[in-house]
Amino acid sequence: MRRALRRTARMQKTTHFDPFYVSAFVWNIAHGMGGVLVPLYALHLGMSGVAIGSLVALPVILQVLFNLLGGIYVDRLGPRNIMIGSSLVFMLGNAVYSLSSGFAGMIIAQCLYVMARATFWPAAYALGSRLPGERSRNLGWLNSTTNAGQIGGTALGGILIGLFGFQVCFWIGVGTLSGALLLGFFIGETPGARPAAEQPGILQTYRNLARVPAMYFAMACGYLSVLPYTLSASFYPILLVGEGFSTQITGWLLTLRAFGSILAGIGLARTVRSPTGLAVPAWCSLVISVAVATSAMSDNIWIIGISIFVFGMASGLGSIYFQLFISAVSADKDRGSAMSFGGLGWQVSNISTPLLMGFLMDGIGLREAFYIIGGSLLVLTALLPVLHRWGLAGRPSSDSR
Numbered sequence: 572m573r574r575a576l577r578r579t580a581r582m583q584k585t586t587h588f589d590p591f592y593v594s595a596f597v598w599n600i601a602h603g604m605g606g607v608l609v610p611l612y613a614l615h616l617g618m619s620g621v622a623i624g625s626l627v628a629l630p631v632i633l634q635v636l637f638n639l640l641g642g643i644y645v646d647r648l649g650p651r652n653i654m655i656g657s658s659l660v661f662m663l664g665n666a667v668y669s670l671s672s673g674f675a676g677m678i679i680a681q682c683l684y685v686m687a688r689a690t691f692w693p694a695a696y697a698l699g700s701r702l703p704g705e706r707s708r709n710l711g712w713l714n715s716t717t718n719a720g721q722i723g724g725t726a727l728g729g730i731l732i733g734l735f736g737f738q739v740c741f742w743i744g745v746g747t748l749s750g751a752l753l754l755g756f757f758i759g760e761t762p763g764a765r766p767a768a769e770q771p772g773i774l775q776t777y778r779n780l781a782r783v784p785a786m787y788f789a790m791a792c793g794y795l796s797v798l799p800y801t802l803s804a805s806f807y808p809i810l811l812v813g814e815g816f817s818t819q820i821t822g823w824l825l826t827l828r829a830f831g832s833i834l835a836g837i838g839l840a841r842t843v844r845s846p847t848g849l850a851v852p853a854w855c856s857l858v859i860s861v862a863v864a865t866s867a868m869s870d871n872i873w874i875i876g877i878s879i880f881v882f883g884m885a886s887g888l889g890s891i892y893f894q895l896f897i898s899a900v901s902a903d904k905d906r907g908s909a910m911s912f913g914g915l916g917w918q919v920s921n922i923s924t925p926l927l928m929g930f931l932m933d934g935i936g937l938r939e940a941f942y943i944i945g946g947s948l949l950v951l952t953a954l955l956p957v958l959h960r961w962g963l964a965g966r967p968s969s970d971s972r
Contacts, residue, residue: 594754595695595713596720598658601665601747603724603829604740605684606804607822612737613677614809622674624929627805628922630682635918637689642911643773646904650698651758653690658752661687662745669741693914697907700898710894714887715836718829725829729822776905780912785900788962791955792852792896793916796889798924799859799882802944803828805925810937814870827876831883836891846895849959855889856952858882864945867938
């Protein structure tokens with residue numbers, strides 16, 4: 572009976588109104604809007620595939636630095652303060668986009684976008700991993716919440732472009748983020764952060780993490796989990812509009828990725844029985860590779876929609892696994908830094924995928940570019956067992972920390 576009461580109490584802690592989850596939800600509404608607005612705005616201005624790919628990818632080089640610094644300061648300043656700062660930077664990025672009509676201004680705005688992303692995600696994941704209760708449930712709920720926000724933002728972005736145009740949509744993003752900013756002040760801090768005086772230096776922190784082989788398997792998992800979003804925020808809108816779909820339909824189709832991730836967070840998170848096992852990332856990689864290629868094979872709305880939903884589901888489960896894996900192989904006091912270091916896989920995807928897609932689009936065609944990306948994921952799937960075995964050599968097979 573006592574065990575049942577404790578379980579009920581834990582569920583209540585993760586399901587009642589919480590400023591953390593609501594702030595993350597609102598932040599991701601703006602995030603989802605940006606994923607549709609940026610590539611379609613660039614296309615509207617007549618940019619080439621290489622220019623669009625460069626716009627999305629080149630600022631991510633700076634995101635590597637922002638990501639590593641963000642992780643360090645999550646552990647020093649606390650995740651709540653970093654989330655508040657992320658909202659401010661994201662607001663500024665939307666304002667700059669609304670005033671830009673050339674490549675230079677859009678690059679500056681995109682740099683602000685990537686700085687906001689690079690600081691938000693380590694902070695949100697670190698805070699989510701420290702919440703009381705069952706970790707897989709908390710992280711599953713966090714992922715479902717953020718993906719629900721992206722659904723709303725992606726669909727809203729497609730609709731609002733048709734109604735008001737791009738500039739107004741960017742200002743709507745500013746207003747949305749002001750809500751996330753205000754909610755951030757009501758987030759309670761969690762234990763785990765240490766004052767800077769008690770922390771090793773930045774270089775020493777990452778030098779220590781670089782000596783942990785498991786971190787490199789984490790990077791591969793981070794790459795897999797973010798790839799569907801990278802494509803959805805760059806060349807999927809262009810693919811769908813090129814097939815004759817309106818911006819409104821394109822927005823709704825892209826929300827299916829987030830719907831799949833919500834299903835993963837609500838219904839599949841607890842299937843990750845071992846936070847360091849191989850089965851989940853291997854299956855997710857295989858499913859994503861097939862779904863990416865399938866979505867480009869036909870202009871049938873049902874085939875495209877099912878493919879986007881399926882790779883969203885695999886991506887969501889892969890993201891939860893990534894967070895659980897990092898939590899299992901890192902100490903609580905270094906959680907933000909470990910999330911950022913493992914999250915370098917996100918940046919590899921965000922840099923390489925849009926650039927590769929842009930060159931391939933201009934060279935051989937957009938559909939063929941999707942096929943090549945799907946094939947490269949099959950190669951990564953085959954390499955995962957080797958990387959997993961090396962990364963966890965000498966460690967226990969499961970760690971519930």
